[in-house]
Structures are given as structure tokens and as C-alpha cells.
Amino acid sequence: MSEKAREMICISCPLGCHMTVTPLGGEDVKVEGNRCPRGVVYGREEVLSPKRVVTATAALSGGVVGRVPVKTDGALLKELIPSLLEELYAMKIEAPVEQGLYLIENYRDTGVSLVTTRTIPAACKP
């Protein structure tokens, strides 16, 4: 029994392809309107198990700015986002910090990790 086709916009990149995604039952999905293979991956996931890349910041002490930006290195199941953010907001990072530092590795066995996205030097001592 196949479900109804869903109109959606691929959010894998800023091009934003308008796609039609038709679940064909089970793991089978038909994706149309995509301009690259990432559209197929996104369309399938959006129907079967929606995921999002999370970008946020962590508290930073001793740096030239007060927050260090972070991202998940892949898309995380939408339902896990609130708990990930809760863990992130409890963290306190010390400057200096390098871009690409792993703050949480393999979050709840999803294979998705949380990494810093900016190099921030320590503030000069007054």
C-alpha cells in the first residue's frame, strides 16, 4: 500500500530543488525533480526518518568572544535534537579552541558527532 506523494523542497543545499517524493511501501521511495543525488538521499530520509544538521553555540571562557559555534557533522534524527542541545548548553569550553574539535562523539550511537566550527584564540590577559 503506497502513501500519497509529497511535494517538498530539498534542503541539502541552497539550490532548494522542488521535488515530488512518493513512498512505494517499505523502504522504497521514488524521488523526482532533484538535480543531484543528494536529493534522493534527502527525499527518502524526509519520508522515512527526518534528520537535520544542528548548528548552535557553546559557552566559551577566556576567548576573544563568549561563544564558540558548533555543528553536527551529519544530519541528526529530529527527535534527538532537543536532548543534544540540552547537553551542549551544559558545556563550558576553555579558549583557545580549534575548528574541528569534537565536543560529543557519536551521539547516542547515531554516528553523528558535535564539532566546533571556528578557531578562537584566547583573549590577551589584561
Next chain:
Amino acid sequence: MKQEKYDAAVIGGGSAGMAAAVSLARRGKTVVVFEREEVLGGILLQCIHNGFGLHHFKEELTGPEYAERCETELKTLPIKIYLNTTVMQVEAEDENKLLYGYSGKHGLIRAEVRAVVLAMGCRERNRGNIGTPGTRPAGVYTAGLAQRLVNVEGYIPGEKVVIVGSGDIGLIMARRMSWVGAKVMGVVEIQPYPAGLTRNIVQCLNDFSIPLYLSHIVSEIHGKDRVEAVTITPLEDGVPDLKQSFRVECDTVLLSVGLVPDNEVAKKIGVELNPETGGALVDSRLMTGVSGVFACGNALHVHDLVDYVTEESSRCGEYAADYLDGSTGGAQYPSGAGRNVKYVVPNRYDPAAENHFYLRSLVVKNRAELQVLLDGRVVKTKKLKHVQPSEMIGFSLKPGELEIPVQGEGRLEIAITAGEDE
């Protein structure tokens, strides 16, 4: 006062300025970059979300990552960088131009150069620009300022937020505020269609069930010391229907109502601006009306993807290097916006060279056609799957695609025709 001499000066150390400086330095020119903030990177540093770099770096990056890549590349080259330094004055009457930079750290710097690249980026339109009635309480911010407060400084501006305007920064902030625990009560857009990219409507509003009020305005801001509520009013045929007004309690109003190129310095030099873009009028080599002064990035026109800023600004650096080498290309003819097009950049073209155009549609259409008209005659067409004002359109004319005009004015017009309404 420090007195220094370079081939070229770049004003602004964001994505545009860094790309232009890299091109110039690669061509062996001596370059100085003036950046008023403490670090290079510009507005990218507060754009912590991803979606940058897919065209230029062929991978998806966050703003800070994109900025760091540009900076890493720049630092492989001998480029002089002045941070914490604001260019207050440029004297550009002669072939040799004088720039005056002021800095708490370096004092007054005078740089003598032969070429100047304007890469100052853009500014946000604010409450005064849209004339929202009501009291003047605390809690009204431009979306980009709020973005900086949350993402860089670490302050959360409020708990219950109404966003005015559906520009991309506003949409991104709707998600960001939701993820820091605030409640976004709604996004209010005066136009019947969203101003931001569709992907941001999907990802930033729909994911959080945030209502989008199209053809609505905030007709009043309430509150004495702090924002307490706003009145939202629907438009009927473009006129506010006050009887249908409703009140939404909130403590914060974020304004995402458009960006305008930052051209205070350009105006002082006497650069003629394009009223449609707010940026300089430029020829096909991105040179303004003032010889030796170039413009690129959001200071030229507001882009929606930083990748296009990098592309355009790299070329701008090349053109500035050509100028320094004394090569300025062939004759220039006028180019501009035709039917259904808001603006075209650049405003002149060189039929003997490759010409890169960026333009914005005035209409939302599917299966549209882009038409290039030479003195009113269609000389090239291109199919466009979907056009909307918020998505910039880029295209190139290769040398030889146009005969060098010998008769007539040689005016090139770019229009959008056909298509179906969405």
C-alpha cells in the same frame, strides 16, 4: 601618521574583501586590507548555520568555516592586513588615491594606492525604514544584530519573539531563537510571498510550526519600557484591514526587512550609485564611475549566496589587477534591466570579452525564460525552471555571442518572460 604605499587597497575584510585581495596578490600586486572588526571574516562569523560553500568549495560549510577557509588562503599570500581599522576618507581624484584609516591600535594610517576595491558589505534596514507605528520600548532589534548577540556575544535578546519580514536572516533567527528556548510567535510578511529562500521556510518555520502571516503587517508595537505585544493586521488589496487586526503578546520584535549596500565611503568619493541596488554603478570590469575604484560583494548589490560573493569578488580583484597593468578591455556598452527584472549588475558590458551578469526577478514564476535583448532584438534566451525575487540569477555571455555593435546604441537588456504564475 603611518604613510605607506601599495598597488591596491581593499576596504572590508569579509568574504568579498578577502577574495579580491587574494586575486590581486596572486597577480603579484601589493595589497592592503582594512577591516574595522577585530578579526577577518565579516558577517560570516555570526552566520553559524550551514549551507555555505557548496558552489565554491564543493562542500557544505557553516559561515565561520567558510570564513576560516578564505582567511587561511589569504594568509598564504603576502597581504598587509589592518584589523580594528576604519577607513574614514578616500581621496580618489587622481590616479594615485589616498586612503585614511583610523585605528585605536595603529593610529592614523595613510595608504597611497592606484586601485581601490570597495568591499564593505551591507547594512540592515531598520524600524525607521519601514515606519512601524507604536511606542518605542526596548526589545526591538534588527535580526542580524540579534544574530550577533546570540551567536557571538552569547546574549539571548528575549523569550517571546515576533519576527517582521521573512528575509533569510529573520527565518534563520526564527530557528535559532527556537533552539535557544525562546518561543517564536510568528513571522509577519507584507508581501504575498516569502522574501527568504524557500529552503529556509521549510527548515526554519515549518519544522517548528511557526506561523507565517503573508500579506500582513505589524501595525503597532505596544509596551512602555519593554515590548509587551504587537498588533498584526492583514492587507486587503494592499490596504490594511484594521477590523481583522489581532494582538500577539511578545517581549521581542526582530526586523528582517532587507539589506542595503554600505556605501558611505563610496558616496564620499563621488561614486554614482544605482538606485535599484543601492550599490555603485559599475562597468563589465566592476569598475565604478571613478577610475581605479572597483566594487564587489554586498557593497555592490546584496547577494543571497556567499559563493557568488566570492566568485564576483575574485573577478573584481582580477579586473583591478588588469587595471594596474594598464589593460582595461574593449569598448563598453550599456546594459540594464528589462521587463520583470528588478536590476542587472553590471551596468555596462564589453562584447569582445566574457560578461558575467547577476540579476533579480520582480516576479514569482515557474518555467520562465530569460531573454537577452540587443537594441530591442532578442539575441539569446535561457530557460529558467523557477524564478522569484529572493533568488539571484547569474548568467554569462561568452565573447562572440554578441556581434560587436556597430549600429545603434548597443544597449543590452535582460528580461524575464513567459512562464506560469505559481
